[in-house]
Amino acid sequence: MDRYDLIVIGGGPAGMAAALAAWEAGCRRVLLAERDDRLGGVLPQCVHTGFGLLEYGEELTGPEYAGRQTARLAATGVEVCTGTTVTGIGPDRTVSLLGRDGPRRCRGRAVLLASGARERAIGSLPVTGTRPAGVFTAGQVQRLMNLKGLFPGERAVILGSGDIGMIVARRLALEGRRVLGVAEQAAHGGGLYRNRLQCLEEFGIPLWLETTVVRLHGRDRLEGVTLRRRDGTEREVACDTLITSVGLIPERELLEPFRGGPLPPWLGVCGNAGRIYDLVDRAAHQAAGLTRALLARKEDGPAPALPPEAAVEVPEPGEAGMVCLLCPKGCVLRPDGAGGAAGAGCPRGAAFFRRELVERRRVLTAVVTLNGVRVPVRTAAPVPLDRFPEILSALSRCRVPLPVEAGQVLAADPGGWGGDVVAQVRMEAARPASI
Ligand SMILES: Cc1cc2nc3c(=O)[nH]c(=O)nc-3n(C[C@H](O)[C@H](O)[C@H](O)COP(=O)(O)OP(=O)(O)OC[C@H]3O[C@@H](n4cnc5c(N)ncnc54)[C@H](O)[C@@H]3O)c2cc1C
Ligand code: SF4
Structure with missing residues (x-):
């Protein structure tokens, strides 16, 4: 059985950051297993910018960020196995893998679960009616459009105002599809203020607050949905596509053997498998910190504590200031009394404050x-x-x-x-x- 210093399960941004951190910490036997045929997790389908602000100090698209991390990994001796699914973690530190060459088992001094999260689907929501074609999760639509060039329909309603749903709404609008509105059951929009402005308001896409979808209509293909407001009033909207963006669920099934007790000190969970991160830099920062803690741990020492979050503030606009929309940090800018902007995290904030950079x-x-x-x-x-x-x-x-x-x-x-x-x-x- 092959032995490793660290086995990382999942080659998304968290898993890649963990493998790089282990290599940089001096480990020379590191295995990174990824079930997809390429590294990057959700990044290859995210063609918008907003990735890599902390790690690279610039705003990259998802594929660009994944490309840079992949190139860094390729320059190390980390053993990268794509097309390889981890099917089990044993209490004796063994990991079962199923790859192109069949099943294999190996043992790690430490094991890190970086398996990401899956989207909550329509079946988990209290929505009645038929189950026609035309209902997708936001991530499915992103994958179809950006990787396969397929478009889900012509007239879409989006359920849930999280960042993913808003980004997909903009993508559809840019490609000439009609987005009728985004239904949000809360009294305020979810996601980043920047996305509400740039993805919805700028495209004239209404945000229907305190509203949810309660019924689907149509036999083979979706023909409409019933929206219900908090006050109980209902209305039907004709559409051929419903896109749900109602949360992510961490993928932790591999931890089943350890259910009911604390995780053994050689086993860590990072990235979206641990908790949902809306910024990739935060997920990568946490994964790298946890890896270092896991590897530095004494054999009989306590389980490693989670490292503190990366200091990225994502505030809402205050009355006295404006939110810089140029990157997801969303710095709150206020007049500094000398004609400039206080609170900017980088020089572009001042130009934004002077309204020089918004139109392009x-x-x-x-x-x-x-x-x-x-x-x-x-x-x-x-x-x-x-x-x-x-x-x-x-x-x-x-x-x-x-x-x-x-x-x-x-x-x-x-x-x-x-x-x-x-x-x-x-x-x-x-x-x-x-x-
Ligand atoms: C649609 C969308 C838009 C986003 N936009 C932004 C943005 O603009 N800016 C930003 O900073 N962040 C953004 N994020 C957030 C960021 O992408 C996530 O925080 C980040 O991807 C989490 O990384 P992860 O490695 O934990 O998970 P993932 O990226 O999901 O990667 C997990 C990987 O583990 C693999 N895996 C799972 N189970 C197994 C197994 N059993 N065996 C082997 N491999 C396995 C999966 O195939 C996957 O490749 C966005 C996220 C989404 C979903
Ligand atoms: S000032 Fe604007 S561009 Fe600069 S870090 Fe803050 S939000 Fe990003």
């Missing part, structure tokens, strides 16, 4: 390749918002051959905006089985 943003989407998969792209520079429709329309007709390199120009001046559209990541003709 990068177009972030995915274009179809000749073999059908989609490659995430971005405009080489921020673009005036009113040019988005022409650029997206030109990109929807674009077909690019593989392979492509990160930063390669895939469309020159689409929609006539005066700049290029480049690939976010390298993509090979056939996706590699492992790094």
Whole structure:
């Protein structure tokens, strides 16, 4: 049986950060097992920006962040096994794996569960009526659109105003689909203020507060939903798509053998498997800290304590200030008395405060390749918002051959905006089985 200093289960941002931290701490026998055929967890499907502020000090897209971490891992001796599912963790520190070459068992001095979270589905909600096609979770829609180039429908209602639902609402609106509204049962919107503004308000998508979906209509395909307000009033909305964004559930089934007692000190849980993180940097920071604590632990010492959270503040706008919308940190900016802004976490905050930077943003989407998969792209520079429709329309007709390199120009001046559209990541003709 192979032995390792650390076995990491799950190759999302938390698992990758943990494996890197172990390598940097001097461990030379580190195994990272990932059931998907590539690393990154949910990142490859998140073509929007908002990742990597702490780790890289810049705002990357999900594929870009995953690409950088994957490249760092490839430069270490960490044994990365993609296409490999962990099926069990034993009390004797053994881990059972099922990969392309069949089953295998190995033993770790320490084991770290970084298996992420799954989305809560419609079946877990008190919604009556039929069960037609056309009901998706937000993550499923993101995966379909950004990785496979498939669109769920034409007229969508979104249930739940978390960040994922709002980001999907914007993505659908950008691609010319009608988003009728976002129903939220609470009295206030969920998610980041930045997303409420940039994903809903800017696209004229209504947020129906104190409202939920109670019934589905339609036989084969969804034809409508019944919305109920807190005061009991109901109305029917005709739509062909319902997208749920009602929370994530940590994936912890592998901890079943340890149920009812404290986890043994050689076993840790990090990232979304431990608790839900809305910022990838926080998940990665916690995973790296926990790995160091786990590895430094004496054989008979107590279980490692969770490291403190990364200091990223995500405040709501205060009356006296404005929230900077340029990145998910959402710094609250106030006049500093000298014509500038106090509270900015970086120099761009002052420019935002002077309202110089709001009107331009990068177009972030995915274009179809000749073999059908989609490659995430971005405009080489921020673009005036009113040019988005022409650029997206030109990109929807674009077909690019593989392979492509990160930063390669895939469309020159689409929609006539005066700049290029480049690939976010390298993509090979056939996706590699492992790094
Ligand atoms: C739609 C969406 C949008 C987001 N937007 C942002 C954003 O703009 N900015 C930001 O900072 N953060 C964002 N986040 C949050 C961020 O992506 C998460 O905090 C982060 O992905 C959590 O990382 P993780 O490694 O714990 O989980 P995941 O990314 O879910 O990775 C878990 C991995 O474990 C693997 N796995 C699970 N079980 C097994 C098993 N038994 N064997 C082997 N492998 C297994 C899975 O295949 C997966 O690859 C977003 C999240 C989502 C879902
Ligand atoms: S000032 Fe703006 S861009 Fe800079 S860190 Fe704060 S929110 Fe991000």
